[in-house]
Amino acid sequence: MIHIEGLSKSFGSNLVFQDIHVDIEQGDCISVIGPSGCGKSTFLRCINLLERPTAGSVYIDGQEITAKGAPLDQIRRKMGMVYQTFNLFSHKTVLENVMMAPMQLQGLSKKEAFDLAMECLTQVGMAERADYMPSQLSGGQKQRAAIARCVAMKPEIILFDEPTSALDPTMVDEVLAVIRRLVNRGMTCVIVTHEMNFAKAISSQVIYMDEKGIYEMGPPAQIFDAPKRERTKAFINRLK
Ligand code: ADP
Numbered sequence: 001m002i003h004i005e006g007l008s009k010s011f012g013s014n015l016v017f018q019d020i021h022v023d024i025e026q027g028d029c030i031s032v033i034g035p036s037g038c039g040k041s042t043f044l045r046c047i048n049l050l051e052r053p054t055a056g057s058v059y060i061d062g063q064e065i066t067a068k069g070a071p072l073d074q075i076r077r078k079m080g081m082v083y084q085t086f087n088l089f090s091h092k093t094v095l096e097n098v099m100m101a102p103m104q105l106q107g108l109s110k111k112e113a114f115d116l117a118m119e120c121l122t123q124v125g126m127a128e129r130a131d132y133m134p135s136q137l138s139g140g141q142k143q144r145a146a147i148a149r150c151v152a153m154k155p156e157i158i159l160f161d162e163p164t165s166a167l168d169p170t171m172v173d174e175v176l177a178v179i180r181r182l183v184n185r186g187m188t189c190v191i192v193t194h195e196m197n198f199a200k201a202i203s204s205q206v207i208y209m210d211e212k213g214i215y216e217m218g219p220p221a222q223i224f225d226a227p228k229r230e231r232t233k234a235f236i237n238r239l240k
Pocket residue numbers: 011014016035036037038039040041042043
């Protein structure tokens with residue numbers, strides 16, 4: 001479904017990663033782990049072209065999105081993104097946050113958008129909070145609302161950038177449970193995370209990124225229990 005070929009990114013003379021190759025199949029859950037600053041967020045941002053890769057190609061459903069003139073808006077709608085800091089519109093209710101993009105970008109009527117939004121909020125356990133303002137929510141609730149907003153666009157893939165890193169520890173599990181449910185229902189996901197138990201339980205593949213690219217990639221049993229390369233071992237052992 002997503003084919004990433006020879007992807008490289010530099011900021012000026014700072015080479016962040018080089019020559020990344022990854023294939024993501026429908027229903028995969030790919031976790032990306034690695035030290036801070038190694039390029040995990042930049043990698044996600046290059047997949048949906050929030051950042052222009054310096055070299056390489058990204059294909060989604062066979063369409064090269066890195067090609068000149070590719071219809072970016074249309075392509076980005078296939079990909080949802082969930083951020084560490086939620087990014088809800090603070091002057092709109094939870095319900096309005098979820099209804100907005102389907103109405104503005106997909107032309108749904110108010111009634112259709114309402115029904116869809118309530119369905120998505122129910123999925124994340126937030127239907128009772130539909131009329132709340134973001135400021136009245138806990139961090140975990142805000143993140144669940146942000147996930148509902150993303151799901152309402154019916155993306156083919158969701159990119160999560162440390163979705164639980166800004167949360168009070170007591171709220172991490174409720175957000176992970178929502179993500180786990182999405183994955184179990186077949187949503188294709190790429191998740192940058194420091195929640196190793198979660199990554200181990202949920203991932204089809206784990207990418208360990210280190211300076212300059214993917215250092216080791218494999219099923220969770222390999223990366224967490226029997227890493228093949230030195231720096232992966234050191235990283236995993238430091239967490240134990
Ligand atoms: P991670 O998410 O793994 O912590 P990032 O992808 O945020 O790492 O950053 C990787 C590297 O790219 C860092 O050296 C960072 O300073 C650099 N970087 C990220 N975004 C930009 C940017 N917009 N301009 C310049 N350098 C950037």
